Amino acid sequence: MEKVRHSVSNVIQNDIKFYSFTMFSDDLAKCSFVSTRDEDPEFGFQRALDESRAQQIADYIDNENGSIPTAIILSAQEAAKFEVVSKGKAVEFILDPKAFLILDGQHRVFGFSKAKSRLRVPVIIYSGLSRRDESRLFIDINSKQKGVPTELLLDIKRLAEYESSTEQLLRDIFDHFNKDPRSSLYGKLSPAVKSKSKISRVTFNSAVTPVAKIFGDRDSDELFEILNSYLRVFVGNYLKKNNYEEGVVSSIVFKAVLNVFPEIASKVKDRYGSEYSADNFLSVMLDMFEAIDINKIKKPGKSYLALSKHFSESMKTNFTL
Numbered sequence: 001m002e003k004v005r006h007s008v009s010n011v012i013q014n015d016i017k018f019y020s021f022t023m024f025s026d027d028l029a030k031c032s033f034v035s036t037r038d039e040d041p042e043f044g045f046q047r048a049l050d051e052s053r054a055q056q057i058a059d060y061i062d063n064e065n066g067s068i069p070t071a072i073i074l075s076a077q078e079a080a081k082f083e084v085v086s087k088g089k090a091v092e093f094i095l096d097p098k099a100f101l102i103l104d105g106q107h108r109v110f111g112f113s114k115a116k117s118r119l120r121v122p123v124i125i126y127s128g129l130s131r132r133d134e135s136r137l138f139i140d141i142n143s144k145q146k147g148v149p150t151e152l153l154l155d156i157k158r159l160a161e162y163e164s165s166t167e168q169l170l171r172d173i174f175d176h177f178n179k180d181p182r183s184s185l186y187g188k189l190s191p192a193v194k195s196k197s198k199i200s201r202v203t204f205n206s207a208v209t210p211v212a213k214i215f216g217d218r219d220s221d222e223l224f225e226i227l228n229s230y231l232r233v234f235v236g237n238y239l240k241k242n243n244y245e246e247g248v249v250s251s252i253v254f255k256a257v258l259n260v261f262p263e264i265a266s267k268v269k270d271r272y273g274s275e276y277s278a279d280n281f282l283s284v285m286l287d288m289f290e291a292i293d294i295n296k297i298k299k300p301g302k303s304y305l306a307l308s309k310h311f312s313e314s315m316k317t318n319f320t321l
Contacts, residue, residue, distance in 0.1 A: 001094040003081075008091050011124075019084075019091055019127070020071070022120040029113035031099035032074060034106045049110060057111025061119065071122040072105035073141065075129045082127050091125070100125065103134060104141045154201045155192040169212055170205045172220035177204075177228070184231040188249050203251045207258035214262055229278040230261060237282055242294045252300040256307035263312055264288075288315040 004027065008019040034049070060066040076082035080099035083092045093099055102109060103126075112121060129137070154171075157163045163171065178189040190198035208227070215223055231248070234257055239245045247253050264284055265276065272280045291314035300307050 001096050003092060003094050005085070005090055005092045007086075007089060010088055017127075019125045020122070021091070021125075022122050025109075025112035025115070025117075025119045025121050027095060028072065028109055028121055028123065031080070031093070031095045031097065032072075032102050032109055033098055033100070034102050049106060051110075053107050054110035054114055057108060058114035058116075061112065061115040061117050067119075068108060069122060070105070070108070071124045072109055073103040073124045073137075074100035074126070075103055075134050075137075076125055076127040077101055082125070084127075101134060103138050149192075149194060150202050151190070151194055151200045152192045154205065166209065166212070167205075169220055169223075170208060173208060173212070173223050173227070174201055174204050176220065176224040180224070180228075182228065183224075184228050184235045185248070197246075197249060199249050199251070199254055203254060207255045211258055211261050214265075226265075226276040227261075229276055230264070230281050231257070232278050233281045233285055237285075238289045238292070239297070244294065244298060247297050250300060252302065252304045252307060253297055255304035256300070256311060259304060259308040260311040263315070267315075285315075291315075 004023075006021045006023060008021040011018050011020055057068070061068075076093065077098055077100060079096040080093040081096075082099075084090075085092050108121075112119060126133075126137070154167070157167060157171075174189065174191070177183045177185045178191060180186065185199065188198055189204065190200050192201070194200045194202070211227070212223060215226070218226075235245055235248050239247050248257065264281065267284045268276055268280050271284065288311060292311065296307060296310050
């Protein structure tokens with residue numbers, strides 16, 4: 001087996017030592033492995049590898065000239081013959097397939113190996129850990145680190161110039177609802193964080209995306225005016241009169257209200273053409289408001305589709321030929 005030497009930085013945290021350096025991605029793939037619960041029920045603790053996720057990393061490296069600076073965290077095994085040399089300034093080890101157990105970064109390692117590009121990868125190596133120590137460190141790494149909320153990622157995508165055309169449209173509509181005092185959702189939106197008392201950007205996008213598609217080439221200002229007229233009727237003429245205006249911030253309720261929008265809008269169009277005013281929405285929705293059970297909104301359960309179906313059925317209760 002090939003033996004290699006790397007200059008390292010010694011790091012000590014709370015009397016625990018590890019070594020930091022970089023190595024080439026192909027060498028890293030040669031000498032690292034994971035131990036999954038499926039493969040090793042007694043001692044394994046890693047999750048199964050998601051090959052599609054690894055391929056996304058490889059594509060990001062090759063096609064987008066991407067860089068991933070986060071260190072791979074490894075634990076030296078007996079097969080590595082891991083030695084600290086040069087008075088602690090370097091380490092030596094063998095590029096054995098079972099040299100290092102991956103504690104964090106298995107998809108990055110596999111993604112790097114699938115990429116055509118050869119990269120230098122930051123690594124952290126622990127030496128002398130027991131399997132108990134390795135599993136505890138794995139738990140700590142995966143429980144103490146907190147991922148960035150999806151709401152924040154969506155909020156900064158424009159800054160990173162990563163938005164798709166649909167995401168740009170949704171952002172503009174959301175920002176209009178968030179900032180315009182005429183908005184039926186004014187003060188009820190949360191752009192960058194998840195909040196129980198407000199509608200997050202993630203919930204808003206999920207609810208509005210199907211609606212935005214049915215309006216073709218209408219711009220964000222037109223969509224805001226139409227949706228605001230609709231929501232003003234639902235929030236102001238129904239929820240407010242039932243002393244439950246805050247109900248719209250429930251993700252289930254909000255998604256249900258938007259899910260039934262195309263059906264209501266089509267009735268407005270049949271009756272009034274393309275005049276999507278609040279008055280026209282109200283005239284179409286009056287019978288529905290008479291039949292809706294407010295308790296289904298106050299306790300909506302876990303399915304927005306079920307609540308949306310209740311709204312839809314409520315429109316048909318007074319139908320006669």
